[in-house]
Amino acid sequence: MSLRSALGLDTRAERYTYGHDEFAGYTAARRIPDRWVQTTCGYCSVGCGMFIGAGTVEVPAGGRKLWEDARCVVDNLRMARSPATVAGMLQWIAAEMPPTAAKDSAAAYFASQPQSSAVISNLGVLPLAVEYGPLRLRAVWGPAMLTNLPADRQTIGVSTCGGQLRMVHQSYEPISGLLESIRETLLTSCV
Numbered sequence: 001m002s003l004r005s006a007l008g009l010d011t012r013a014e015r016y017t018y019g020h021d022e023f024a025g026y027t028a029a030r031r032i033p034d035r036w037v038q039t040t041c042g043y044c045s046v047g048c049g050m051f052i053g054a055g056t057v058e059v060p061a062g063g064r065k066l067w068e069d070a071r072c073v074v075d076n077l078r079m080a081r082s083p084a085t086v087a088g089m090l091q092w093i094a095a096e097m098p099p100t101a102a103k104d105s106a107a108a109y110f111a112s113q114p115q116s117s118a119v120i121s122n123l124g125v126l127p128l129a130v131e132y133g134p135l136r137l138r139a140v141w142g143p144a145m146l147t148n149l150p151a152d153r154q155t156i157g158v159s160t161c162g163g164q165l166r167m168v169h170q171s172y173e174p175i176s177g178l179l180e181s182i183r184e185t186l187l188t189s190c191v
C-alpha cells in the first residue's frame with residue numbers, strides 16, 4: 001500500500017480516467033477496446049458466446065449404454081467447438097438475428113428454436129491442489145446456473161476435484177430425485 005493510499009489521498013486517477021470511444025461515447029478509458037466486435041443481437045451480453053462455447057449435442061433416448069452416449073457427446077462437442085463450426089454458427093446467427101434486431105425479436109427468435117429439457121455443464125477434473133499449507137480444499141460444487149426458457153429445464157453442474165465427483169441441480173421446477181437417479185445410473189454403469 002502506498003503512503004498516498006494509507007492517508008486517503010490516492011484517487012487512483014489512472015484507474016478511473018474517462019475517454020471518448022467512437023462507438024460507446026464517453027466511458028472509462030480502461031474499457032475502450034482496440035477493436036469492437038459486435039454482439040449478434042444485443043439481447044444479452046453472453047448468450048451467443050455461451051451457446052457457441054458450449055456446443056449443442058442431442059442424446060437419443062434409450063437404446064445405448066451410458067458410456068457409448070458419453071463418448072458420442074464428447075466427439076460431437078469436439079466437432080461443435082472446431083473453428084470452422086464456430087465461424088459457421090456465428091455467420092448463421094448474424095444472418096438470422098442481425099445486430100440491429102430489437103430485444104423482442106431476439107427473444108422470439110431464441111424461443112422459436114428447439115428447447116432442451118436438460119443442460120449439463122461439466123467442468124471435468126479441476127487441476128487444483130487440495131492442500132494449501134494448513135488449509136485443505138474439501139469440495140468444489142458447481143457450476144450452478146439457472147437458464148431461461150423453458151421453466152422446467154433441468155440444469156446440472158458437474159465437477160471433479162480431489163478424486164470426488166460433485167453434482168449440483170438447479171431448476172425453476174426441479175424434478176425430485178433426479179440426482180439420485182443419475183448417481184444410481186453412474187454406479188451401475190461403472191460395475
